[in-house]
Amino acid sequence: xxxxxxxxxxxxxxxxxxxxxxxxxEWYGATNDAESIRTIHRALExxxxxIDTADMYAVGANEKxxxxxxxxxxxxxxxxxxxxxxxRDPDTGTFLGVCGRxxxxxxxxxxxLKRLGIDHIDLYQQHRVDPQVPIEETxxxxxxxxxxxxxxxxxxxxxxxxxxERAHKVHPIxxxxxxxxxxxxxxxxxxxxxxxxxxxxxxxxxPLGRGLLTGRFQVASDFDEFDTRGTGTAYPRFQPGNFExxxxxxxxxxxxxxxxxxxxxxxxxxxxxxxxxxxxxxxGTKRTERVEENANAIDIILTAEELDxxxxxxxxxxxxxxxxxxxxxxxxxxxx
Ligand SMILES: NC(=O)c1ccc[n+]([C@@H]2O[C@H](COP(=O)([O-])OP(=O)(O)OC[C@H]3O[C@@H](n4cnc5c(N)ncnc54)[C@H](OP(=O)(O)O)[C@@H]3O)[C@@H](O)[C@H]2O)c1
Numbered sequence: 001x002x003x004x005x006x007x008x009x010x011x012x013x014x015x016x017x018x019x020x021x022x023x024x025x026e027w028y029g030a031t032n033d034a035e036s037i038r039t040i041h042r043a044l045e046x047x048x049x050x051i052d053t054a055d056m057y058a059v060g061a062n063e064k065x066x067x068x069x070x071x072x073x074x075x076x077x078x079x080x081x082x083x084x085x086x087x088r089d090p091d092t093g094t095f096l097g098v099c100g101r102x103x104x105x106x107x108x109x110x111x112x113l114k115r116l117g118i119d120h121i122d123l124y125q126q127h128r129v130d131p132q133v134p135i136e137e138t139x140x141x142x143x144x145x146x147x148x149x150x151x152x153x154x155x156x157x158x159x160x161x162x163x164x165e166r167a168h169k170v171h172p173i174x175x176x177x178x179x180x181x182x183x184x185x186x187x188x189x190x191x192x193x194x195x196x197x198x199x200x201x202x203x204x205x206x207p208l209g210r211g212l213l214t215g216r217f218q219v220a221s222d223f224d225e226f227d228t229r230g231t232g233t234a235y236p237r238f239q240p241g242n243f244e245x246x247x248x249x250x251x252x253x254x255x256x257x258x259x260x261x262x263x264x265x266x267x268x269x270x271x272x273x274x275x276x277x278x279x280x281x282x283x284g285t286k287r288t289e290r291v292e293e294n295a296n297a298i299d300i301i302l303t304a305e306e307l308d309x310x311x312x313x314x315x316x317x318x319x320x321x322x323x324x325x326x327x328x329x330x331x332x333x334x335x336x
Contacts, residue, residue, distance in 0.1 A: 002047065003298050005280050007201025008174030012123065012153045014079050016273055016298050018050030019043040019291060020205065020284035021066055025058035027234075028211070028284070029227035033065060035286060040069035042288040044077040046295045052177075052203070052282045054083035054127055055112050059093050063115040075118060081203075082116065083157060083177075084108035085127035098328070100130030102141035109145050125155035125177055128326055135163045135330040136170050143171035155203070158326035161194045166330070168198050180204035180279070182213055182253070182268050183237065183246065183315040192276055204272050206319075207281035210235060213268040215250040217243075235320065242317035249313050256306050263293055270300035271310050 003016040022028075024036035040051060053066045063082060070078055084105060087096040112121060124145060126138055145151040155175035156167060167173050176195055180187050181204065195202050208214055210229060217223065220243065223230030232239035237246055253264040262270075265283070272281045283294045302310070318325065 005201065005278060007203075007278065007280065008153065008172060009199045010153055010172050010174050012079070012174045012201065014050040014280060015047045015295075016280055017048050017269065017295050018052055018081075018203065018280050018282040019048050020282040021051060021053045021062055022057050023284045024065055024286045025062040027228045028286075029224045031286065033068075035288070036065060037069040039286055039288050039291050040066065041074060043291045043295070044074060046292065048291070048295050049077060049079045050081055050123075050203075050280060050282065051078050052081045052205075053116075054086070054125075055108060055115070056083075056086040056088050056127065059088050059090055060111070060115050063112055067115055067117040070116070070118065079122040080116060080118060081123035081125060081155070081175075082112050082121055083125040083127040083155075084112065085130065085157075098128045098130045100126060100133040100135070100138035100330075102137050105138060105141035106145070109150055113150065120149060121151045123153045123155050123175060124151040125157050125175065126159070127157050129156070129159050129163050129328050129330050131328040131330065133330065134333045135159075135167050136333055138330075139167045139170040139173075146171065157205075160327070160329050161190055163330050164191075164194050164198065164200065168200070173198070173200050175201045175203050177203040177205055177282075179206045179319055180272065180281075181207045181209045182271055182310060182313055183209040184319050188275075195278065196276065200278075202276065202279045204279055204281040207272050207283050208265055208268055209237070209246075209315075212237065212243075212246055213250060213253065214263070214265040215247075215254055218247050233321070236317035237315060237319060239317055242315075245316045249315060252309060252313060256302070256309065260300075262297075262300055265290070266293060266297040266300055267302070267306075267310075269294060269297035270302050271307065273298065274302055274307060
């Protein structure tokens, strides 16, 4: 451990591996708050400063959990990254759509600060581009939060090239967060080139293919009843047929790691770190032993032959059902 990476050119610098907290409260099976809090603390003890959450994860409960972990001096060790933009019904959790209106940005930030129990958010990210609101207006409101001292750095998630460029003209964008792993490589070329050109850091989410790349899941019964991956409807890559094929591919990753004593998760994370120098993966785990394992992947250097072999992996199935794949772009600014 001990490699730092710069995210953007505004001063944000973090350990090369972050921690995703989404699965600690929802979607990936049974949860255990006490172990999740221990996991956040272990990450911080190991220098993994970037802690990623979002207001929509478990309708605010995830931010509250992160807030409980960051009491006292723990806060000083963390770079808190949260997101706004996906609205959910507070009672039922039903998704109500994306919102990037300026007044909503301000109120969402206040609500996140309260749930997290902190006086400023280190990295504030727009979760999804609102196709109804010009991104200049959304980022304009985010920039005001910086001026007010409520937010330090700005980020986007799943934004397309034109929106990244437009947003960056309003206020420097420090990070783009988008799915990237050995099983999901759509950001290669255009998106990553744009980040490189504009000096924007890249947070690779679902870097372990939502767990598939770890080799832990071989049959559908490996998921418990609370796990949305079990039926495959939420994620086509987990659908029967695709799932078995994809699980088999992990054998190749395993064959690289086994002689060295590296896990498939570690090899997958080391592959990401080798792609570009401004990438920080944010693997999600709710267990202390796995956060340690993931952190230690920073020290793994893969050979050119190993990287070439990993490039041959050919997974089946899309990352989301077609209607949910994020492709929205923001409308043009109205003419003055
Ligand atoms: N911006 C967005 O739209 C967006 C979307 C999705 C996710 N994210 C962010 O990205 C983070 C990571 O993504 P993700 O959690 O969906 O997927 P992921 O990191 O690819 O995979 C998480 C899964 O891998 C397991 N795991 C983690 N480390 C492991 C290890 N060393 N060995 C074996 N299993 C391991 C976890 O299980 P255990 O918990 O049981 O260890 C969990 O089931 C999220 O927490 C969230 O912060 C952002």
